[in-house]
Amino acid sequence: MAEPVLQVAGATFRWPGRAGFSLSVPELAIGAGESLLLLGESGSGKSTLLSLICGTMLPHGGSVRVAGTDLTTLSGAKRDRFRAETIGVIFQQFNLLPFGSVADNILLPLQFAPERRKRAGEVRAVAAQLCDSLGLPEAVFTARANTLSVGQQQRVAVARALIGKPPLIVADEPTSSLDANSQAAFLDLLFAQCAANKAALLMVSHDPRLGERFDRVVRMEEIARFGRDAA
Numbered sequence: 534m535a536e537p538v539l540q541v542a543g544a545t546f547r548w549p550g551r552a553g554f555s556l557s558v559p560e561l562a563i564g565a566g567e568s569l570l571l572l573g574e575s576g577s578g579k580s581t582l583l584s585l586i587c588g589t590m591l592p593h594g595g596s597v598r599v600a601g602t603d604l605t606t607l608s609g610a611k612r613d614r615f616r617a618e619t620i621g622v623i624f625q626q627f628n629l630l631p632f633g634s635v636a637d638n639i640l641l642p643l644q645f646a647p648e649r650r651k652r653a654g655e656v657r658a659v660a661a662q663l664c665d666s667l668g669l670p671e672a673v674f675t676a677r678a679n680t681l682s683v684g685q686q687q688r689v690a691v692a693r694a695l696i697g698k699p700p701l702i703v704a705d706e707p708t709s710s711l712d713a714n715s716q717a718a719f720l721d722l723l724f725a726q727c728a729a730n731k732a733a734l735l736m737v738s739h740d741p742r743l744g745e746r747f748d749r750v751v752r753m754e755e756i757a758r759f760g761r762d763a764a
């Protein structure tokens with residue numbers, strides 16, 4: 534098998550405090566272009582694990598390799614740059630810059646990622662193309678993000694994650710506030726775009742009904758030990 538895009542090995546983490554939550558993930562790997570749904574109850578440590586995978590926090594033990602680089606070997610600044618280059622992140626609340634235009638929001642990660650910017654090519658044209666393939670009307674491109682509908686904001690968040698073809702897309706419950714029809718439409722777009730970019734997709738959710746669309750479904754209990762005294 535080709536080298537996985539993501540490989541977590543023996544990673545441990547404990548939030549501080551007398552009864553701090555502990556998480557331990559012996560092994561989790563995602564292959565290039567693979568889609569994986571990570572299911573887990575509220576409080577099972579899904580967001581904590583995503584932070585370790587994105588390198589916004591470091592594990593206290595073990596390793597997290599993304600596209601062949603062990604994040605634990607990078608300084609904070611190098612990790613920030615590496616994340617911007619390599620991972621497209623879709624947040625639960627989308628985290629768009631409210632007063633920025635749609636174009637500004639989509640192009641944002643490229644400001645911190647010169648190689649990704651080079652991969653993207655003519656960045657404004659590529660951003661406009663992404664909008665088009667995500668069903669965003671042309672007029673929206675220059676609109677401020679805080680004037681968009683929730684569905685449109687989601688599409689902008691997807692375009693921002695995908696621009697410059699990062700090999701790993703990480704999505705934290707991006708469909709939790711949507712009804713079933715909008716969820717299905719959103720996932721159609723996301724899957725089509727990930728396939729076009731050959732990107733691996735790691736999505737976190739509470740909702741097992743989403744599972745049938747993914748190559749693989751894993752539950753937190755299967756891949757991790759977690760809890761107040763799990764260290």
Ligand SMILES: Nc1ncnc2c1ncn2[C@@H]1O[C@H](COP(=O)(O)OP(=O)(O)OP(=O)(O)O)[C@@H](O)[C@H]1O
Pocket residue numbers: 548549554573574575576577578579580581582
């Ligand atoms: N900033 C923090 N400081 C201290 N403890 C934290 C912090 N963030 C999370 N935790 C602890 O980690 C546990 C797991 O939280 P986490 O957000 O990773 O779970 P989750 O599975 O993503 O939950 P949800 O589905 O509700 O978002 C929480 O119960 C909390 O005790």
